[in-house]
Amino acid sequence: MNVKIGSHVSTRGGFAAAARHAMQMGGHAFQYFPKNPRSLSVKQFNIQDGLDCASVCKDHGLVSVAHTPYPTNMAIGRTRGEEHYRLTVESLMNDLMISEACGSLGIVVHFGHTKSDELLTGYQNVITCINDVLRAWNGTSKLLIENQAGDHGNMGMTLEECVKIRELADEPHKIGFCLDTCHLYAAGQWDISRTDQLLAKGNELGYWDHLVAVHLNDSKYSAGSRRDRHERAGRGNIGKEGLQALLLSEEMSDKAFILESEKGEDGTHKDDIAEVMSWLQ
Numbered sequence: 001m002n003v004k005i006g007s008h009v010s011t012r013g014g015f016a017a018a019a020r021h022a023m024q025m026g027g028h029a030f031q032y033f034p035k036n037p038r039s040l041s042v043k044q045f046n047i048q049d050g051l052d053c054a055s056v057c058k059d060h061g062l063v064s065v066a067h068t069p070y071p072t073n074m075a076i077g078r079t080r081g082e083e084h085y086r087l088t089v090e091s092l093m094n095d096l097m098i099s100e101a102c103g104s105l106g107i108v109v110h111f112g113h114t115k116s117d118e119l120l121t122g123y124q125n126v127i128t129c130i131n132d133v134l135r136a137w138n139g140t141s142k143l144l145i146e147n148q149a150g151d152h153g154n155m156g157m158t159l160e161e162c163v164k165i166r167e168l169a170d171e172p173h174k175i176g177f178c179l180d181t182c183h184l185y186a187a188g189q190w191d192i193s194r195t196d197q198l199l200a201k202g203n204e205l206g207y208w209d210h211l212v213a214v215h216l217n218d219s220k221y222s223a224g225s226r227r228d229r230h231e232r233a234g235r236g237n238i239g240k241e242g243l244q245a246l247l248l249s250e251e252m253s254d255k256a257f258i259l260e261s262e263k264g265e266d267g268t269h270k271d272d273i274a275e276v277m278s279w280l281q
Contacts, residue, residue, distance in 0.1 A: 003252060004029035004063055005216075005276050007259040007269035014046070015053035015102050023060050025270040026277070029256040031108070031213075034066045034098035040084075040091045041069075043098065050101025057103050063256045065144065065178070065213045066099040066107045068092060073112035075155055077125030085129075092133045092143070099141040105212050105256065106142035108178045111156030111165075113148075122155055123165065131170045142176040144212050149183040150226035157187040159207045166210065176210045180260075181246065182217035182231075185238050188224035192242035199251050208251040216243060216257040216276065232261040233276050244279045 006027030011018045015032065022030035035043035057064060069091065078085045095107040114122035134143060145165060148156035155161070166175045184190045190198050202208045218236030220229035234240035246252060257276070264271040 006030040019056040031258045054103025064104040074126045074129040075112035075114040075122040100139040106144040113152040144178040146178040149186040149228035176212040180215040182219045195245040
């Protein structure tokens with residue numbers, strides 16, 4: 001098993017400091033926001049700080065992924081105007097450049113959402129946006145499509161959609177996946193009593209071949225609830241056995257697992273990282 005466990009960390013002290021904090025918690029992986037997560041923007045970042053982050057990761061065997069800002073919505077295309085669309089594309093490009101400087105595996109991005117009667121247009125918008133972002137991108141960091149819980153609509157809830165979007169994009173080799181366990185469960189796409197079926201489906205689709213990172217989140221709500229509310233690993237409706245079955249599978253043997261749940265009593269994910277690592281014994 002070459003599984004790497006970690007959590008989302010703050011970049012308040014810079015990217016290199018985030019890497020050191022992840023290491024201090026006992027993690028071998030981490031996720032970070034490359035810039036303000038609440039707004040689309042293009043950040044003028046400190047390249048040296050990014051290179052220092054990459055150096056810390058290389059020296060200590062850490063891997064990282066960046067998470068794009070929440071307002072990023074590829075599905076709406078140009079419905080909010082050309083200026084908003086260009087900002088979305090430029091923001092994603094900016095995220096890729098920061099990710100590359102930090103030595104990260106890629107940037108996690110949601111499908112986004114659109115009106116329920118405009119799903120086909122929504123998919124077309126996602127593909128167009130991805131193509132516009134990746135056309136001039138020649139770095140090693142990938143765009144990582146994350147599955148959605150269905151709390152904002154019907155898009156992006158299935159593995160099939162993720163695979164098809166990648167297949168239809170102009171440059172699929174620049175695209176990977178990030179699987180969110182809470183989202184998959186909340187979307188009704190994972191029967192935790194039959195994880196073997198999920199693994200078989202992923203193999204049939206070729207999904208696992210392009211999976212880079214896993215958001216290892218338990219769920220506060222039941223299967224099929226379509227509610228995106230994360231719980232600390234092993235304490236929710238998925239539970240330890242459900243998450244462990246996925247974690248220990250051969251398909252997950254070289255992935256980065258990121259905790260995105262509430263922090264422990266010490267204000268960090270240290271205890272939860274240790275707990276999940278104990279499941280590998």
